[in-house]
Amino acid sequence: METTIKNLNGAEWLVKESLPESVFTPEQYTEEQRMIMDMCQQFLDTEVMPVIDRIDKLEPGLMPGLMEKAGEQGLLSVTVPEEYNGLGKNFVDGMIVAEGLGGGYSFSVAMAAHTGIGTLPILYFGTDDQKAKYVSKLATGEWKGSYGLTEPNSGSDALSAKTTAVLSEDGKYYILNGQKCWITNGGFADVFTVFAKVDGKDFTGFIVERGYEGFTIGAEEHKMGIKGSSTVQLYFQDCKVPVENVLGEIGRGHVIAFNILNIGRLKLAAAALGGSKRVTDIALTYAKTREQFKTPIANFGAMKYKLAQMAIRNWATETATYRVSKLIEDREHELLSAGKPFNDAALAAAEEYAIECAILKVHGSETLDYVVDEGVQIHGGNGFSDEYMVTRAYRDSRINRIFEGTNEINRLLTVDMVLKRAMKGRLNIMGAAMGVQKELMSIPEFGNDDESPFAAERKAIANFKKAILMVAGAAVQKLMMKIESEQEILMNIADMSMETFIAESCLLRLMKNTQAGNIDTKYQELMTKVIINDAADAINKAGKDAINGFADGDEQRMMLLGLKRFTKVNPYNTKEARRAIADKMIEADKYCF
Structure with a gap:
């Protein structure tokens, strides 16, 4: 497997080995970035939490x-250029704000919608006049932003939208007719990015202002969670939108919608992480103060498992999220240096790592769901009472597996994008898969002479990648064009890929910090080893389900043996590792990793 120090292109980690020097870790935050995080936390504590009810x-x-x-x-304007009232900061700074404000329940949703889908379509696709008029007001909060894509009958299949736009006889307006639903911030927003089909066929973006003739806003929806987030329907009845408010090109609305989602998915992972860390602290505090059998419940092994697993999953999400954030930031800077305009550079950088963004959307939202679920369990009966903050966290978390493309869609997209890049020659998946097939036919090497630090862990990650390539390569060869309809198999491969990318990210962070030698990496090592151990089992299960779904006979037997070989890791006492992690948190009285 090829080794590299330069930044990899999107999904190249599947076929190449990254070196720790090439990844960014949260230990590298500047003093200013730490101050940004503190400022966000302070804003939540002083402005949001006192009025949360x-x-x-x-x-x-x-x-x-x-x-x-x-x-x-x-x-609201961390990454908006200064010419539009923004601070002009880097991509990672924007991600730190997304995480820092992520623990603010419904407020976090309103913020994320405003700074993401409310502002970015106009910032990235608007004309100079549109940006001057709208982004400058959105950046300060004078105007609030919203986004109208979903319709009653088009959710995941966004391009099947029925809202239409027809040019008026005098050529001055587009006349919109249709309906949008689940519109976040819609109850108070001043400006909306709305998608409609020009003449019923060309999917196009429009900038619509509150108060336009023929545009009405429905009543607030009553939701299971994020109750404080404004969610309404939008109605267009011969709504007149000036022709100068077409966003981007006619018939190119899908380019806006899908590119904005790439960034939104990664920001959702960061926001979910912020919420997850906050709930971990809430659960830890409760476990330390709640006594049963004359001792705090935090002292029980079953509780330590839960607390440690919360910490491990938070740390893993954080690690991979900032690895990808810096890759996007670096690519953006490369493109700007090469003379690309700001918006083209930002979009191309996010598109390059769209696969990783999809992976992290799934991992971040499922980490938060795990944490809030176990948070309720740690609270016992009290976890079911509205007196306790953890119930709000539990309700609010559930939407994140649906927002920004469902987790099922993101799993399918992960594999679909990899296969499309392979077909276009952007990614040598089939060459790597053929190499793994050859290895399967050869006699395995039993000795391992590599005695460098973390050699066993590095070998495990390399083998996980071989397992993915073996299963994906064989599935594509066997199923050919039918693979698109085999969603279960695609989702198995996506889960193998997610487990591998997350585990590799954690190992690289550990190796980088160990080499730096300026921090204690004891607990990072414990967490990484638990993550790799658990990933081996998860990859084995997903791989087995996939193989059994399309192979039989000798091919099936050979691949199952290969899978067993590629997911074999050294025995590890995860119980003691988790106990040590939990004890460290209990001693620190907070999530401290």
Whole structure:
């Protein structure tokens, strides 16, 4: 397997070995970045948490007022260029804000929608005039942004939208007719990016202002969670939108929708991480103060397992999220240096790592779901009472597996994008898969002379990649064009890929910090070893399910033996590792990794 120090292209980690020097880790935050994180946490503690119940009751004016306060502190405009009232900071800085404000329940949703899908379509696809008019006001919070894509009958299949746009006889307006649903921030937003089909066929973006003739906003939806987030339907009845408010090109609306989702998925992972860390602290505090059988429940092994697993999953999500964030930032800078305009550079960088963004959307949302679920369990009966914050976290978390493309869609996209890149020659998947097939036919090497640090872990990651290549390569060869309809197999391969990417990211962070020698990596090593151990089992299970789904006879037997070989790891006492991790958190009285 080829080794590299330069930044890999998207999904190249599947066929190449990364070196620790090539990854960015949270230990590398600058002093300014730490201050940004502190400022976000302080904003939540002083401005949001004291009024959280009022937010959930949708008190008129409260959420917009909070967003204006966030705008005054620069939290809405971190990555917006200075010419549009922004701070012009780097991509990683924007991700730190997404994480830092991610623990704010419904407020986090309003913020993320405003700074992401509310602002970025106009920033990246708008004309100079559109950006000057709209982005400058969105950046300060003077105007609030929203985004209208979903319709009653088009969710995951966004391009099947029925909303239409027809040019008026005088050529000055597009006349929109149709309906949008589940529109976040819709109840108070001033400007909306709305998608409609010009003449019923060309999917196109439009900038629609509140108050346009023929545009009405429905009542607030009553939801299971994120109750304080404004969610409404939008109705267009001969709505007149000036022709200068077409966003991007006619018939190219899908380019806007899908590119904005790439960034949104990664930011969702960061926001979920912020929420997850906050709930971990809530659960830890409760476990330390709640006594049963004359001892705090935090002292019991079953509770230590839960607390440690929360910490491990948080650390893994954080590690991979900032690895990808820096890859996007670096690629953006490369493209800017080569003379690309700001918006083209930002979009191309995010598109390059769209596969990793999809993986992290799934991992981040499922980490948060695990943490809130176990948080309720640690609270016992009290976890079912609205008196405790953990119930709100539990309800609010559930939407994240549906937002920004469902986790099923993101799993399918992960594999679909890899195969498309392979077909276009951007990624040598089939060559690597053929190499693995040859290895399967040869006699395995039993000795391992590599005595360098973490040699066993590095070998495990390399083998996990071989397992993916073996299963994916064989599935493509066997099923050919029918593979698209074999969603279960595609999702198995996606899970193998996610487990591998996350585990590799954690190992690279551990190796980099160990080489630096300036921090204690004891607990990072324990976490990484648990992650690799668990990944081996998860990859084996997903691989087995996939193989049994398309292969039989000798081919099936050979691949199952190969899978067993590629997912074999050294025995490891995960119980003691988890106990040590939990004890460290209990001693620190917070998530401390």
